[in-house]
Amino acid sequence: MTDATLIVAMETHDVRFPTSRYLDGSDAMNPDPDYSAAYVVLRCAGGAEGHGFAFTIGRGNDVQTAAIRTLERFVVGRRPDDLGALYKEMAHDSQLRWLGPEKGVMHMAISAVVNALWDLKAKLEGKPLWRLLGEMEPEEIVSLVDFRYLSDALTPGEALDILRRAEPGRAERIARLTADGYPAYTTSPGWLGYDDDKLRRLCKEAIDDGFTQIKLKVGADLEDDRRRLRIAREVCGPGFRIAIDANQRWDVGSAISWVNALREFDPYWVEEPTSPDDVLGHATIARALAPIKVATGEHVQNRVVFKQMLQAGSLSVVQLDAARVGGVNENIAILLLAAKFGVPVCPHAGGVGLCELVQHLAMFDYVAVSGSTDDRIIEYVGHLHEHFVDPVVIRNGHYQAPAAPGFSAALLPEALAEYAFPGGPAWNGDGSTT
Amino acid sequence: MTDATLIVAMETHDVRFPTSRYLDGSDAMNPDPDYSAAYVVLRCAGGAEGHGFAFTIGRGNDVQTAAIRTLERFVVGRRPDDLGALYKEMAHDSQLRWLGPEKGVMHMAISAVVNALWDLKAKLEGKPLWRLLGEMEPEEIVSLVDFRYLSDALTPGEALDILRRAEPGRAERIARLTADGYPAYTTSPGWLGYDDDKLRRLCKEAIDDGFTQIKLKVGADLEDDRRRLRIAREVCGPGFRIAIDANQRWDVGSAISWVNALREFDPYWVEEPTSPDDVLGHATIARALAPIKVATGEHVQNRVVFKQMLQAGSLSVVQLDAARVGGVNENIAILLLAAKFGVPVCPHAGGVGLCELVQHLAMFDYVAVSGSTDDRIIEYVGHLHEHFVDPVVIRNGHYQAPAAPGFSAALLPEALAEYAFPGGPAWNGDGSTT
Structure with missing residues (x-):
């Protein structure tokens, strides 16, 4: 790469959207989130930019932004060439690793910077990220993965075999994605803060819009959950996939009894039934609730926990998150683990820009890893897309394959200004919303 | 409590000791740590102070300090009365919880503040913390614990039973502690950066000082490990307990083969053989290496992971850390879990002030939870104690029971000034060390 690709500056922004005013995103554990991004821009000498972010729900977004700043020393003065x-x-930085290791604020900071590097690299190569990755040699993809702590479940050789098996048909799958997109489900109807009429209306809209699955938040009150699921089932009809999401509300025993009390409404999967750290608890729940599937991942901290969940049979659906684990690289590890264990990946999205990011990962999975969209579907939530330079496009219940170069990660400059915290106009210049 | 106990201010300090100059604390994963504290002081209207900190090893200590600052809103204007x-x-703060949940930087920040509240409360009550806790009613102790995600392994009723069983004999155990102290082992001989002569000399000193166990760092180079263990075994003689510590260096398979290659030196336990997140991996290692014990905990993020490690038989020694999990409260949960599963607790110490803190937790365990010191021993490392107001006192290989009110957490004001980062004299006022 030339001098023009030298990264000369890192810039960070604390960006917060006052979503708590409308109860968008309200669930049993998160009653009043202000969807936020700890946002990073990498600038090259030649003018190219890479954007990335960690998603948070308000307080602490300043801490998350400060964590990103500690990584400046790794990227300024470097080129986005060997991202593995x-x-x-x-x-592996020994001092920063102490703050995790590979979990929480510090790991999400790594995610933001790694994703910004990939956004930059894809822009420099003039391709959308899903296609850049989907056209790489299997050996190069394997070199991106950190196999530390994985070798009892997945070796580099096994990863290479998985990727080589998927090589035939890549071109055909790229063509199919470009024509039809990738299936989506919608969580928009299901927030806890919405009333029954809004739920009914949004369920109907989801069907009309071509979605074949919806998701409802549950776990605050059992009778409410039964009433809302009954409404959703009535509107959607039998056989339509309705997932439920408890956002970690329960202990192991209460997860089992609560979901059993909802069984008559035929939930397709139960998401985040308990602590995302509880590998064994999820396995117990999965055994007790089968054939209802157990799904989790948006708060699973890294590949080591996903590895164990797959080893223990804790989940039937891997919900990777684009910005919780160590970015694109660790998500490739997770896609490979899921492929090894034959478990479908249905990414977590919503938040700020998570839809924009995960579409690339799911499409790469289809092109070059699992080679399939069977039982695979990307979450869709209709919030905040208007603030992005390259927002997702949903048509007939499908994410349309991004064509613009990059990772679709960039917020519009006017959004960065309007929602800057606490100084932006949306926060009255002082962090208040009223 | 009176108006004098109202908390009116929170103050934070980024304190770093340039320990990397001397290779103190060097191990297979952490070659050049600068032992640091993200330090917090709570000030009461009446002048009382509570001190606490998160321990880090250098870079990122500013992020850790910023995380502590987000908790100001929970404590200023409050009294240290109902700490449960x-x-x-x-x-449970929903927005901050997103940054973990209950792990990494944000959880360590909670730890620092919770521990400062306990330091304050113990000072206000005029007792050392171990004694304040050790004299509480079992019901009050149970009320301090967050049982969320624990009920499949430990219920409040079971916790109460454990504490009630230990009630007889509390006074006798307090008297014994006051007379004899609590057994310690030393890690001082075993840092990887020390040469063979220093290792030999420090092993000899450890025995002379009355310690009955030492610990050596391993995992960087197998032949080095064999040479160093041979020296230590020669000096200490057969039967003397020599633990080894890999600081997360290995995958599951390499942990087993590496430790098998050290088996002839009769290691007592192997500590942190792999990722602290790998419950199932530790269980596999424990089965393969028995009767060599597996120990871990200094990086175990919270009670949910400890719960699983106990459920899965992943460890034979629980090495709780005073400032990694959610402070005193979560450590009480961990002590109760360990008692339920009959596994001894041998706290992790060293760092900055961890010896000062964990002695209180181990002594509370002895007085009111497990009621035993069998196979229980506190780590001791002889660094940085001179900077504390109430430093630990080791006599004949035993921690002497602290008598001063509080949690022994306070650094001397001159240490806060000298090692302030980056402005303090130890850092030349600009963060440099040369």
């Missing part, structure tokens, strides 16, 4: 090595350098 | 409720309020 650069990712490992950040994840 | 106050802890849960911080740990």
Whole structure:
């Protein structure tokens, strides 16, 4: 790469959207989130930019932004060429690693920077990220993965075999994605803060819009859940997939009894029934609730926990998150683990820009890893897309394959200004909303 | 409590000791730590102070300090009375919880503040913390614990039973502690950066000082490990307990083969053989290496992971850390879990002030929870104690029971000034060390 690709500056922004005013995003554990992004821009000498972010729900977004700043030393003065090595350098930094290791604020910071590097690299190569990754040689993809702590479940050789098996048909799958897109489900009807009429209306709209699955938040009150599921089932009809999401509300025993009390409404999966750290608890729940599937991942901290969940049979659906684990690189590890264990990946989305990011990962999975969209579907939530330079496009219940170069990660400059916290106009210049 | 106990201010300090100059604390994963504290002081209207900190090893200590600042809203204007409720309020804050949940930077921040509240409360009551806790009613102790995600392994009723069983004999155990102290082992001989002569000399000193166990760092180079263990075994003689510590260096398979290659030196336990997140991996290692014990905990993020490690038989030694999980409250949960599963607790110490803190937790365990010191021993590392107001006192290989009110958490004001980062004299006022 030329001098023009030298990264000369890192810029960060604390961006918060006052979503708590409308109860968008309200669930049993998160009653009043202000969807936020700890946002990073990498600037190259030649003018190219890479954008990335960690998603948070308000308070603490300043801490998350400060964590991103500690990574400046790894990227300024570098080029986005060997992103396998650069990712490992950040994840293995001995002093910063103490703050995790590979979990929480520090790991999400790595995610933001790694994703910004990939946004930059894809822009420099003039391709959308899903296609850049989907056209790489299997050996190059394997070199992006940190196999530390994975070798009892997945070796580099096994990863290479998985990728080589998927090589035939890549071109055909790229063509199919470009024509039809990738299936989506919608969570928009299901927030706890919505009343029954709004729920009914949004269920109807979801069907009309071509979605074949919806998701409802549950876990605050059992009778409410039964009433809302009954409404959703009435509107959607039998056989339509309705997932439920408890956002970690329950202990192991209460997860089992609560979901059993909802069984008559035929939930397709139960998401985040308990602590995302509880591998064994999820396995117990999965055994007790089968054939209802157990899904989790948006708060699963890293590949080591996903590895165990797959080893223990804790889940039937891997819900990777684009910005919780160590970015694109660790998500490739997770896609490979899921492929090894034959478990479908249905990414978590919503938040700020998570839809924009995960579509690339799911499409890469289809093109080059699992080679399938069977039982695979990307979450869709209709919030905040208007603030992005390259917002997702949903047509007939499908994410349309992004064509613009990059990772679709960039917020519009006017959004960065309007929602800057606490100084932006949306916060009255002082962090207040009223 | 009176108006004098109202908390009116929170103050934070980024304190770093340039320990990397001397290779103190060097191990297979952490070659050059600068032992640091993200330090917090709570000030009461009446002048009383509570001190607490998160321990880090250098870079990122500013992020850790910023995370502590987000908790100001929970403590200023409050009194240190119901610390069960106050802890849960911080740990359950829905927006901040997103940054964990209950792990990494945000959880360590909660730990620092919770521990400062306990330091304050113990000072106000005029007792060392171990004694304040050790004299509480079992019901009050149970009220301090967050049982969320624990009920499949430990219920409040079971916790109460454990504490009630230990009630007889509390006074006798307090008397014994006051007379004899609590057994310690030393890690001082075993840092990887020390040469063979220093290792030999420090092993000899450890025995002379009355310690009955030492610990050596391993995992960087197998032949080095064999040479160093041979030296230590020669000096200490057969039967003397020599633990080894890999600081997360290995995958599951390499942990087993590496430790098998050290088996002839009769290691007592192997500590942190792999990722602290790998419950199932530790269980596999424990089965393969028995009767060599597996120990871990200094990086175990919370009670949910400890719960699983106990459920899965992943460890034979629980090494709780005073400032990694949610402070005193979550450590009480961990002590109760360990007692339920009959596994001894041998706290992790060293760092900055961890010896000062964990002695209180181990002594409380002895007085009111497990009621035993069998196979229980506190780590001791001889660094940085001179900077504390109430430093630990080791006599004949035993921690002497602290008598001063509080949690022994306070650094001397001159240490806060000298090692302030980056402005303090130890950092030349600009963060440099040369």
